[in-house]
Amino acid sequence: MNRPAWALTWRCLRVWRRDWLVNRQSWKVGFLVPLLEPIFYVAAFGVGFRLLIPEVHYEGLTVSYVKFMAPSLVATSIMYNAFFENTYSSFVRMYYQKTYDAIMATPLSIEEVILGEILWGATKSVMAAIIVLAVLSVAGLIHYPSALAVIPLAFLGGLAFGSAGMVFTGIVKNIDTFNLPIFLFLTPMFLFSGTFFPTDTLPHWAQMAAQAVPLTHLVHLTRGLCFGIAGWRDVAVAVGYLLVFTALCLPLALAAMRRRLTR
Amino acid sequence: MSSNADDCVLEARHLRKLYGKAVAVDDVTFRVERGELFGLLGPNGAGKTSTIRMAYGSSPLSGGSLRVFGRDIVTDWRAIRMRLGVCHQDNNLDTEMSVRENLEVFAGFFGIPRAVARERADKLLTFFELEHRGESEVHELSGGMxxxxxxxxxxxxxxxxxxxxxxxxGLDPQSRHQVWERLGRLKQDGVSILLTTHYMEEAARLCDRLIIVDQGRILVEGRPRDLVAQYVGNQVVESSPVCPELRDFVKQRGLEHEDLGHRMLIYCKDDESLFREIARRYCQDNCILRMGTLEDVFLKLTGRDLRE
Structure with missing residues (x-):
């Protein structure tokens, strides 16, 4: 077959720009989710759980439950924003709006379109992380300046989860099929990745399983940075894991989308 | 080798497209000359859209070669697309942006600076009589807009x-005429155009040359008027209903015709006396003489079976 080679250049930023411009409209309502969600969680866990779980022991610290849980809200919002952007939203643009078809008549390759979309997903993670951090900071739950490092971390986490989402966008039959990866991967990660309780309370096999998934590493480092206790080793492990995860998922996503869009 | 790249904007040679084992485009060879409006006609599933998708490098070639502006689409797709415009069958507009933003953001995909993009958008909105709708949302527009x-x-x-x-x-006659008028002006400005359409009147009116394809193969190529003259003649007698005597007459005289049961088309080239004879003897009131059309050619060549 006579097909063009992969082509990946900085031109992907043009697709990112398109998404950014569109987002200025939808963000007028969209920002409410990362703004209100942490408020609800802090209210529910801070008020509701205060008497049930007075404090948590974590890495030699003793903290209130709400303080323990708060950084997880940042980490999970990083995960959900990129994943949803590069599944549901990307699918709508690809399948219903045929935006990609239109762009592919311009000097952009499929790979550039898809990478632009993934970069945009990561950008949404960053925006969400900043808002969640701001809300939690008002509640006095975040330690600065180390927490500022969560912002670049959000971008990396967004790349990881966005690439994973885009792999599914490349293979799902229809938009309802996204329920499956969300139910099978995202929800278990949301519950068991050291988000709402430390992983060392889990049985050994479950701890091993937790170490294998990306959210555990993202939560661990986010918490370390929000508490101001992250060491270089924590940074190296989590960043290393997310880089490798992205390096695996991104080419898979590009290949799956290329396969899907090349007819 | 492309022969004289300056005169030719598109050259397809022995183009093939396979989807699994199904053949969508089968050994198609044609050229679009510079400044020409070239028609690509054919029933649904004839391979028109596949050909077009290969022409702008969105669909890989299964065989043959395709050059645009004298350059190979497989290797030079990016340079080619810089100088190419594609209007898809679907209205794949960005529904989340305004009319003007649709143009300006699209200009961004070509790397056109923002100030230039704004000027172009103004010019294009005026050219297509959308200058008052620049700030409208896409979903507020009519189909024609x-x-x-x-x-x-x-x-x-x-x-x-x-x-x-x-x-x-899908456009109403007013909108269609407006589009035709614009295409005519673009052609005057020297823009070359490759057009697919299901409206034979449109093809006959606009195209300098055209090909009719069916099941992936080219059936004929030529100027619309020449094709009409060659395949159906300038005059067609249409009779409905058809009396048995007329059937016998047509057979006996060996006239070129098409019998649709309740209706018969007799292609009588330029012989008007034939019409008078038929009308007088067989079908006084239910018989008309009309011009042969490209639609006659199309149906004659591609048949009348539905394509689904």
């Missing part, structure tokens, strides 16, 4: 060559 916006968007990079996939499908 959306179509014009898709066309305008295809021209944001000031292309030398436009590929239009059914640009008037």
């Amino acid at each position: 959306m179509r014009r916006l898709v066309l305008a968007r295809a021209m944001v990079n000031e292309p030398e060559f436009l590929i239009l996939d059914e640009p008037t499908t």
Whole structure:
């Protein structure tokens, strides 16, 4: 077959720009989710759980439950924003709006379109992380300046989860099929990745399983940075894991989308 | 080798497209000359859209070669697309942006600076009579306006060559005439155009040359008037209903005709006396003489079976 080679250049930023411009409209309502969600969680866990779980022991610290849980809200919002952007939203643009078809008549390759979309997903993670951090900071739950490092971390986490989402966008039959990866991967990660309780309370096999998934590493480092206790080793492990995860998922996503869009 | 790249905007040679084992485009060879409006006609599933998708490098070739502006689409797709405009069959506009933003953001995909993009958008909105709708949302536009916006968007990079996939499908006659008028003006400005359409009247009116394809193969190529003259003649007698005596007459005289049961078309080239004879003897009131059309040619060549 006579097909063009992969082509990946900085031109992907043009697709990112398109998404950014569109987002200025939808963000007028969209920002409410990362703004209100942490408020609800802090209210529910801070008020509701205060008497049930007075404090948590974590890495030699003793903290209130709400303080323990708060950084997880940042980490999970990083995960959900990129994943949803590069599944549901990307699918709508690809399948219903045929935006990609239109762009592919311009000097952009499929790979550039898809990478632009993934970069945009990561950008949404960053925006969400900043808002969640701001809300939690008002509640006095975040330690600065180390927490500022969560912002670049959000971008990396967004790349990881966005690439994973885009792999599914490349293979799902229809938009309802996204329920499956969300139910099978995202929800278990949301519950068991050291988000709402430390992983060392889990049985050994479950701890091993937790170490294998990306959210555990993202939560661990986010918490370390929000508490101001992250060491270089924590940074190296989590960043290393997310880089490798992205390096695996991104080419898979590009290949799956290329396969899907090349007819 | 492309022969004289300056005169030819598109050259397809022995083009093939396979989807698994199904053959969509089968050994298609044609050229679009510079400044020409070239028609690509055919029933649904004939391979028109597959051909077009290969022409702008969105679909890989299964065989043959395709050159645009004298350059190979497989290796030089990016340079080619810089100078090319494509109007898709679907209104694949960005529904989340305003009319003007649709043009300006699309210009961004070509790397056109923002100030230039704004000027182009102004010019195109005026050209397509959308200047008062610049700030409208896409979903507020009528079908005709959306179509014009898709066309305008295809021209944001000031292309030398436009590929239009059914640009008037679904439009009312007013909108269609407006699009035709614009295409005529573009042609005058020297833009080359490759057009697909299901409207034979449109093809006959606009195209300098055209090909009719069916099941992936080219059936004929030529100027619309020449094709009509060659395949059906300038005059067609249409009789409905058909009396048995007329059937016998047609057979006996060996006239070229098409018998549709309740209706019969007799292609009588330029012989008007034949019509008078038929009308007098067989079908005084239910018989008309009309001009042969490209639609006659199309149906004669591709048959009347439905394509689904």
